[in-house]
Amino acid sequence: MNNKIIWLASYPKSGNTWLRYLISNYFFNSERKFNFKIAKAIKNFPTEDHMKFIVNRSEIIKNPYSISNYWIQAQEELKIKSTQFLNQSNLQLNTAFLKTHNALVSINNNSFTNEDLSLAIIQIVRDPRDVVISYANFANSSYDEIIGEMTSDKLMYRIDKSIDPPRVQIPGSWKFHYLSWKTGVPTIPRILVKYEDLLRNTEDEFYRIIKFLSEILNFKINMEQLKFSIEFSSFKILSKSEKKYGFFHEIKNDRPFFHKGTKNQWQEKLSQLQINKIENNFKDEMRLLGYLK
Secondary structure (H helix, E strand, C coil), X not given: CCCEEEEEEECCCCCHHXXXXXXXXXHHCCCCCCCCCHHHXXXXXXXXXXXXXXXXXXXXXXXXXXXXXXXXXXXXXXXXXXXXXCCCCCCEECEEEEEECCCCCEECCEECCCCCCEEEEEEEECCHHHHHHHHHHHHCCCHHHHHHHHCCCCCCCEXXXXXXXXXXXXXXXXXXXXXXXXXXXXXXXXXXXXXXXXXXXXXXXXXXXXXXXXXXXXXXXXXXXXXXXXXXXXXXXXXXXXXXXXXXXXXXXXXXXXXXXXXXXXXXXCXXXXXXXXXXHCHHHHHHCCCCC
């Protein structure tokens, strides 16, 4: 098992960064002290670190979808070190966690990833009505703009041209993203995590995630470390620390990352017309996930 990736995959503003803190604290915080930068142990993909030696800036500016030409090569060339996971003396694997908002998509026969490179998938999903609120606040966009992006029939992308090479993420619509990670490359083991379940009962839901990982990586669950991870990854602590220290955004933005983190904000924020558009577009998926009856 060499250079295998465990993906933390979600549509933007769906709880990925919170889970990133939980997992980073569990596996990498050996001192059991609060460390606001501990989440950097889990990198975002793709970033300039992954792409800078193989991607041509002018090519990406001209055609952002050409980033797909380099996904597999970047993953093959990842310098995944043999990691001694915390408190697991017999667990030493060439494995890395990577966060992504990209869809599990194939463009011009270029797959985002494959079973040879990927060990497991943790998919995080959130009520798309609440995603609209959080995403619009973070992106400083209107609700209608975000709803338009989330429901678009086009394969939507986001590009940050302020860095070299430009950072490109291709999430597509909310529905496309959800289904791509739910069904794509079916041979890769995966677990689906609902943000609302993680919010309602963090300990049970995070235990379920760690249990999934323990079966994949063959380690014994450390309950003390699990409880520490939950305590020091709370939204209250992270929000307070962001206000004090700022946040290491992968995308340059002066908007607060940890805004509210609650559920059902849409009930007070969205118009009935906006709610109807979201629910009509995602009716089957929302029913499957329990967001609609």
